[in-house]
Amino acid sequence: MYKYYCLNPISDVGLEKLTEEYVPAGTMEKADAVLVRSANLHDTEFSKNLKVIARAGAGVNNIPLERCAEEGIVVFNTPGANANGVKELVIAGMFLASRDIIGGINWVQENEEDGNIAKDAEKAKKAFAGCELEGKKLGVIGLGAIGVLVANAATNLGMDVYGYDPYVSVDSAWRLSRSIHHAKTVDELYQGCDYITIHVPAMEQTKGMIDKDAIGLMKKGVVVLNFARDVLVDEEAMVDALLSGHVKHYVSDFPTPVTAGVKGAIVIPHLGASTEESEDNCARMAVKQLRDYLENGNIKNSVNYPNCDMGVKGDNTRILLLHRNVPNMIGQFTKILAKDNMNIADLTNKSKGKYAYTMIDLDSPVSDSVADELSQVKEVLRVRVIR
Ligand SMILES: NC(=O)c1ccc[n+]([C@@H]2O[C@H](COP(=O)([O-])OP(=O)(O)OC[C@H]3O[C@@H](n4cnc5c(N)ncnc54)[C@H](O)[C@@H]3O)[C@@H](O)[C@H]2O)c1
Numbered sequence: 001m002y003k004y005y006c007l008n009p010i011s012d013v014g015l016e017k018l019t020e021e022y023v024p025a026g027t028m029e030k031a032d033a034v035l036v037r038s039a040n041l042h043d044t045e046f047s048k049n050l051k052v053i054a055r056a057g058a059g060v061n062n063i064p065l066e067r068c069a070e071e072g073i074v075v076f077n078t079p080g081a082n083a084n085g086v087k088e089l090v091i092a093g094m095f096l097a098s099r100d101i102i103g104g105i106n107w108v109q110e111n112e113e114d115g116n117i118a119k120d121a122e123k124a125k126k127a128f129a130g131c132e133l134e135g136k137k138l139g140v141i142g143l144g145a146i147g148v149l150v151a152n153a154a155t156n157l158g159m160d161v162y163g164y165d166p167y168v169s170v171d172s173a174w175r176l177s178r179s180i181h182h183a184k185t186v187d188e189l190y191q192g193c194d195y196i197t198i199h200v201p202a203m204e205q206t207k208g209m210i211d212k213d214a215i216g217l218m219k220k221g222v223v224v225l226n227f228a229r230d231v232l233v234d235e236e237a238m239v240d241a242l243l244s245g246h247v248k249h250y251v252s253d254f255p256t257p258v259t260a261g262v263k264g265a266i267v268i269p270h271l272g273a274s275t276e277e278s279e280d281n282c283a284r285m286a287v288k289q290l291r292d293y294l295e296n297g298n299i300k301n302s303v304n305y306p307n308c309d310m311g312v313k314g315d316n317t318r319i320l321l322l323h324r325n326v327p328n329m330i331g332q333f334t335k336i337l338a339k340d341n342m343n344i345a346d347l348t349n350k351s352k353g354k355y356a357y358t359m360i361d362l363d364s365p366v367s368d369s370v371a372d373e374l375s376q377v378k379e380v381l382r383v384r385v386i387r
Pocket residue numbers: 057058059060079080082083086141142143144145146147164165166167168169172199200201202205206227228229253270271272273274
């Protein structure tokens with residue numbers, strides 16, 4: 001029996017995939033598995049029961065990944081599962097920044113009592129006129145799941161698209177339309193584009209990436225879109241640029257006290273992934289990965305441990321060892337198992353940065369004392385046995 005706990009509302013489409021082997025934990029301390037969206041876990045202490053955190057979404061800056069790895073907690077996310085939802089809202093953001101749709105709708109609401117509204121609208125509308133996207137230059141920073149979709153959709157709208165991503169994956173490169181220009185430096189993109197949209201994760205290296213200097217390189221009247229994370233932009237500098245007219249609009253999916261209500265800022269309450277389809281996709285994928293880890297020990301799409309797969313657990317006993325990525329770990333594990341005359345049917349070891357994962361299938365049952373001995377090996381962070 002596994003216990004799970006949802007820190008945010010998770011779509012039933014995913015939760016329904018939990019079998020009768022899974023019950024709600026009641027409190028987080030009792031949970032083997034936590035499902036989360038954007039709840040901040042940085043100040044949360046995790047109990048020894050917790051084995052897995054599944055983030056139903058892409059961004060994992062709300063989760064202390066290294067601390068989780070040190071405590072033997074595997075963290076998953078759901079890459080790409082909400083990318084289409086975000087792409088559609090980014091395109092909507094570009095339209096909102098190009099045509100004063102919001103101003104126009106507000107005008108109609110303010111004049112709802114006007115019996116002559118149809119005629120008066122024809123006079124008033126010039127105040128809300130805008131420009132078209134076709135032919136404009138769009139710069140996309142970060143060509144991952146979302147960036148690629150945005151770049152391709154904008155190309156289909158007739159925009160001239162420039163992409164910048166020094167770490168682009170082979171998969172993303174294959175998905176990218178051939179008509180997208182490769183910006184070799186981000187400065188080149190800042191200098192040339194009418195619209196700039198950022199789709200990179202929030203990490204130490206990317207925080208404050210769009211700062212005063214970056215904005216200074218941009219064309220006067222540029223539109224900047226941020227559907228990735230508020231911390232990627234120096235928002236004080238952005239507000240200065242909005243007030244001076246250097247930036248025409250800052251479209252952000254992240255309300256903060258700095259940007260909310262500022263003239264020129266179009267701020268949306270983090271709705272990028274809030275569609276039925278994205279929520280269902282994320283929940284389905286999160287539950288699938290969480291179950292495969294708890295039931296079989298397989299890791300797919302973890303952000304703090306390596307991917308590792310030995311298929312569905314059969315009749316063998318499966319030992320799972322989460323440990324630091326240092327030499328001679330497997331030698332120590334097999335020595336302990338050999339002492340008890342245990343036959344290894346299969347073994348896989350994978351590493352990712354500082355951490356590694358070893359899966360061992362044994363032909364015989366394993367005693368608690370052997371599991372204890374394995375967990376005493378220096379650099380081992382957690383041992384699980386699936387019997
Ligand atoms: N608004 C929302 O609701 C919403 C929804 C999903 C994701 N997001 C945010 O968007 C981010 C991107 O999502 P994704 O699904 O496309 O992720 P992804 O991992 O598929 O893509 C991120 C891309 O950024 C690139 N990158 C990393 N550092 C870079 C840098 N310094 N310069 C240029 N490129 C860099 C990577 O190579 C990768 O291709 C997430 O991390 C999350 O913070 C927001």
